[in-house]
Amino acid sequence: MTRxxxxxxxxxxxLRFSPFCWxxxxxLAHKGLEVQTRPWRFNDTEALAFADHDKVPVLxxxxxxxxxxxxxxxxxxxxxxEAPLLGEGLAEARxxxxxxxxxxxxxxxxxxxxxxxxxxxxxxxxxxxxRETREKRFGRTLEEFHSPAKGLxxxxxxxxxxxxxxxxxxxxxxxxxAGADYLVFGNFMWARxxxxxxxxxxxxxxxxxxxxxxxxHDGLGRRAxxxxxxxxxxx
Amino acid sequence: MTRxxxxxxxxxxxLRFSPFCWxxxxxLAHKGLEVQTRPWRFNDTEALAFADHDKVPVLxxxxxxxxxxxxxxxxxxxxxxEAPLLGEGLAEARxxxxxxxxxxxxxxxxxxxxxxxxxxxxxxxxxxxxRETREKRFGRTLEEFHSPAKGLxxxxxxxxxxxxxxxxxxxxxxxxxAGADYLVFGNFMWARxxxxxxxxxxxxxxxxxxxxxxxxHDGLGRRAxxxxxxxxxxx
Numbered sequence: 001m002t003r004x005x006x007x008x009x010x011x012x013x014x015l016r017f018s019p020f021c022w023x024x025x026x027x028l029a030h031k032g033l034e035v036q037t038r039p040w041r042f043n044d045t046e047a048l049a050f051a052d053h054d055k056v057p058v059l060x061x062x063x064x065x066x067x068x069x070x071x072x073x074x075x076x077x078x079x080x081x082e083a084p085l086l087g088e089g090l091a092e093a094r095x096x097x098x099x100x101x102x103x104x105x106x107x108x109x110x111x112x113x114x115x116x117x118x119x120x121x122x123x124x125x126x127x128x129x130x131r132e133t134r135e136k137r138f139g140r141t142l143e144e145f146h147s148p149a150k151g152l153x154x155x156x157x158x159x160x161x162x163x164x165x166x167x168x169x170x171x172x173x174x175x176x177x178a179g180a181d182y183l184v185f186g187n188f189m190w191a192r193x194x195x196x197x198x199x200x201x202x203x204x205x206x207x208x209x210x211x212x213x214x215x216x217h218d219g220l221g222r223r224a225x226x227x228x229x230x231x232x233x234x235x
Numbered sequence: 236m237t238r239x240x241x242x243x244x245x246x247x248x249x250l251r252f253s254p255f256c257w258x259x260x261x262x263l264a265h266k267g268l269e270v271q272t273r274p275w276r277f278n279d280t281e282a283l284a285f286a287d288h289d290k291v292p293v294l295x296x297x298x299x300x301x302x303x304x305x306x307x308x309x310x311x312x313x314x315x316x317e318a319p320l321l322g323e324g325l326a327e328a329r330x331x332x333x334x335x336x337x338x339x340x341x342x343x344x345x346x347x348x349x350x351x352x353x354x355x356x357x358x359x360x361x362x363x364x365x366r367e368t369r370e371k372r373f374g375r376t377l378e379e380f381h382s383p384a385k386g387l388x389x390x391x392x393x394x395x396x397x398x399x400x401x402x403x404x405x406x407x408x409x410x411x412x413a414g415a416d417y418l419v420f421g422n423f424m425w426a427r428x429x430x431x432x433x434x435x436x437x438x439x440x441x442x443x444x445x446x447x448x449x450x451x452h453d454g455l456g457r458r459a460x461x462x463x464x465x466x467x468x469x470x
Contacts, residue, residue: 087325093409094329100399101336164335174328 002036003028006048006058009039010121010194011233014225017121017193019107019186020069022221024057026182027073029217031080035059042126069186070099073179085179098172098180105158106187110199112151115142117195120235121227148197155199159206166205170212177216185213189221196228237271238263241283241293244274245356245429246468249460252356252428254342254421255304256292257456261417262308264452266315270294277361304421305334308414320414333407333415340393341422345434347386350377352430355470356462383432390434394441401440405447412451420448424456431463 005025008018016022016037028035040047040056051058053067059075066075073085074092086095111118115134119142122130131142138145162184165172172180188210191199200206214222228234240260243253251257251272263270275282275291286293288302294310301310308320309327321330346353350369354377357365366377373380397419400407407415423445426434435442449457463469 084325090319090322090326090408090413090415091324091329093404093407094326094333094415096403097332097396097400097407097415098329100396104395104399160339161332161335164339165332168331169328172328172332173325178325180325180329180332 003034003062004060005035005037006040006056006060007037008056009041009123010227011123012225012230013039015121015193015227015230016224017118017190018056019102019190020055021057021186022189023069023182023186024059024072025220026177026185026217027076027085027179029220030085030178030182031076031083033076033080041123042129070096070183073182083178085182087179095179095183098183102184102187106155106184107190109151109154109158110187110191112145112154113148113197113199114151114191114195115146117197117227117234118190121194121233152199159200159204162209163205166209171209177213181209181213185210185221188213189224192221193224193226196226196234238269238297239295240270240272241275241291241295242272243291244276244358245462246358247460247465248274250356250428250462250465251459252353252425253291254337254425256421257424258304258417258421259292259294259307260455261412261420261452262311262320262414264455265320265413265417266311266318268311268315276358277364305331305418308417318413320417322414330414330418333418337419337422341390341419344386344389344393345422345426347380347389348383348432348434349386349426349430350381352432352462352469353425356429356468387434394435394439397444398440401444406444412448416444416448420445420456423448424459427456428459428461431461431469 005021005028007016007021009016045054048054048056048058051065051067055067057067057069057072059066059072061079064075064079066072077085077087084091086092119127119130135141162172169175171177172184188199191197200210240256240263242251242256244251280289283289283291283293286300286302290302292304292307294301294307296314299310299314301307312320312322319326321327354362354365370376397407404410406412407419423434426432435445
């Protein structure tokens with residue numbers, strides 16, 4: 001059986017930056033499951049028609065086709081119960097909060113800082129689509145939305161509860177990382193792959209956590225191709 | 236055996252507004268445990284000497300003396316394992332995040348809106364202590380810190396992940412409230428008891444959650460004395 005993950009790529013097929021796909025890459029590694037990733041671009045709608053879906057991640061696991069990063073984590077817990085990612089009951093309900101915290105608080109703050117880097121990292125054929133959909137969502141141009149000073153201040157405030165959590169334990173989920181860590185860390189991989197912006201100071205407890213997360217699963221995150229690794233690609 | 240909770244009071248002995256004490260009141264009710272509350276004021280340091288502590292809540296449960304609201308919730312789970320508040324493992328680690336989120340994100344946003352109401356609700360003999368400690372913490376006068384417009388905007392942004400969570404389920408912890416709900420709701424009881432400020436619009440999913448929380452445990456929160464109930468006390 002080949003397990004396949006459709007994974008967003010940018011100007012280079014090896015440049016993978018979707019925060020949602022990174023959640024799933026870490027979740028699969030957490031379960032010790034091999035996966036073949038298949039590069040996908042925003043405009044490859046035909047390639048996902050089989051899943052009746054238009055976004056990645058899409059995971060094909062034998063006969064199963066699962067879409068949406070959070071649903072994929074839930075699926076993995078059902079299909080491979082060892083080493084829970086989200087767990088059940090109170091653990092699962094609270095795990096879900098990290099998804100919302102990552103998407104509604106962390107991501108918007110980061111995006112104001114990295115949006116022009118992100119545009120640059122996207123494949124040229126996908127940029128018009130990206131610009132159009134995001135400008136509609138923000139109600140202004142990407143250039144108007146772009147504001148690193150505001151974004152970094154917003155991120156600094158948004159990280160307060162993470163800092164407090166990391167004063168108690170090495171990972172959000174305790175002594176070892178699990179679903180909550182992956183849900184939030186996906187956003188940091190997104191920023192790392194497309195930008196060289198320093199989002200967090202070296203003295204911040206969040207910095208130590210990021211370093212530990214990059215080392216997890218044989219350096220899965222640290223080994224990832226960044227736009228800064230591609231000659232002439234980082235402007 | 237009498238179970239006793241030392242509980243902060245204000246201008247009236249019946250006015251109980253500490254967010255940390257409210258967490259514990261709800262936690263005890265969640266476990267179905269009776270408690271006698273004992274009114275305590277900021278300057279009653281002698282009264283807590285037996286606990287080697289200078290703040291409430293302090294819970295005396297038979298031979299046990301437990302300080303700090305989060306530690307009291309953990310203690311209750313150990314001593315009375317039925318109906319977990321925080322739970323264990325991933326559930327507990329994630330529960331802790333709600334404490335930090337409540338204290339580092341929700342509370343500061345609320346405080347900018349209600350601080351002058353809060354000062355007014357505190358016993359006159361405690362106001363100098365309150366003003367001095369808080370002005371030192373904020374680095375400015377209470378009057379300078381007071382900014383309802385900023386506070387409400389900050390709160391509105393801070394509630395984003397709560398709103399998303401409450402689109403999925405009636406309570407933060409799922410179909411019924413538990414530790415995560417109480418950790419955050421304590422702050423809303425704090426504001427409710429000292430102020431008539433509308434912190435959340437009626438159309439906000441958070442509003443519906445607040446109404447449900449007020450109804451829990453035979454209307455424990457809804458029955459609480461508010462400063463607006465005390466003639467001449469609300470300015």
